[in-house]
Amino acid sequence: MAFNILPIELNKEIVGHLERDHDICAFRLVCRNTNYAVDGDGMSFWRYRFRQYYALGSAAISNTRLKRAYQKRRRWLNKGTGVEFKNGQTDHEIKTMEVLRDLINESFSGEIYDDKFGRPTCRNLFALEHFVRSSKNFTDVNRLGPRGASLSPQLAVLQLMCAHFMLDENVVKEDVYSFDVSQKAVYESAKVAPIFHGFNDLQVNMEWALHVLNFFRYHMMRESENTLYAPFHDLSDLQKPLAWKKKLRDSSHTLGGDWMGTYAYLDRQEIQRIRANPPGLEIFMDKNVDSGRAIQCLRLEFVDNEITWPALFERHLRSKPRPQHAKTRAQHKSGSPAIGEPVSFRFEGTGFDEEKFFASGWLNPLPPQQGIPGWQRMTMMKHFHDENGVTDSDYLWAYEGVVLPGGQMILGRWWGVDEDASAHEIYSGPFIFWNVEDCQGMYEETDTEEYE
Secondary structure (H helix, E strand, C coil), X not given: XXXXXXXXXHHHHHHHCCCCHHHHHHHHCCCHHHHXXXXXXXXXXXXXXXXXXXXXXXXXXXHHHXXXXXXXXXXXXXXXXXXXXXXXXXXXXXXXXXXXXXXXXXXXXXXXXXXXXXXXXXXXXXXXXXXXXXXXXXXXXXXXXXXXXXXXXXXXHHXXXXXXXXXXXXXXXXXXXXXXXXXXXXXXXXXXXXXXXXXXXXXXXXXXXXXXXXXXXXXXXXXXXXXXXHHHHCCCHHHCCCCCCCCCCCCCCCCCCEEEEEECECCHHHHHHHHHCCCCCCCCCCECCXXXXXXXXXXXXXXXXXXXXXXXXXXXXXXXXXXXXXXXXXHHHXXXXXXXXXXXXXXXXXXXXXCEEEEEEEEEXXXXXXXXXXXEEEEEEEEEEXXXXXXXXXXXXXXXXXXXXXXXXXXXXXXXXXXXXXXXXCCEEEEEEEECCCCCCCCCCCCHHHHC
């Protein structure tokens, strides 16, 4: 056979240019020399092959392990595109989700590339995008399932990590489903559907956050709704949601300064009806998203934590940092923080919503969720100044949301600060913000002195 007489280096060069895994398997079986080119030389080919498709850091990983990891990923990323994702509980769903989680956690290990706009990206993000493009229904938010079915928070986490793809019609083209369920969910009170729960409210309600994403995706992606489709699609590529730009870590970090986003609301009587109705009984016309200037700009600046945090804001937002671990008896006595507790950050900001507003808030780190690090809790009080430049305490809007790992998107709930309303009656709705390079030019028609 011709391959038998070729130098081993040439056989390795040949196999290195084979794109299909099936062709590599066939090449390996031709003769002893081709077998050696694939599995010989300490299996060095598999390190080369792995790096062709996936991010690889500097950690000492054997070529044998890389071969197994490569084969597992290729198998389940290919097979997973045909999996019908429902509740995330079937064996095929679970195995595919394990691979997706590894791609996310190992992204930005090793070589980093620039996209066409000069923004950092990596091979794992390429692999994720290819999977999302090819998947049968991974981006569908269909969380009803049979009565009593257990819903996997892991599936919701992975869908949230692909939020930027789900808001890009060049990647995901199919329709948006279960809007009636998502609409009801996002207008529920915090008493019924809290964003955070568990010990010290450090666990994210992933399903609720996913409903917020699905809600705004419906308005942004469906031209027939005549709501956010035109304003969102008029944005430049640099003003649309992006993936994370660096390796995800379980640590505190500030966010970028420029944000775009929007919120939605219903009339108070409609809020009462949608909360009382079962999903699907009535679809309501969401407000604000139907206006020409629904997409707003928010500019944040992180400041010294010692800057005064009004007691009124804290009473409604409960923003001050909370320990992520129970203290020891000695720490309770000394008043010292638990060892290794992450740092929180204070911020101030300005934006425009029919008139200039101010924002004061906190960014608090959260522990890893479903094996993925980098989540944070954002709390913010949106307030306005009177003619004397003093905060108008009768006109306050509270915001609470979850910052997705990588700090590129925030999904959450706003509510009216009403001292007399019960927990079930508080007037509230959903919001979304995403980080942008620069929101300059969003308010060209606005008096620049007023905004600045």
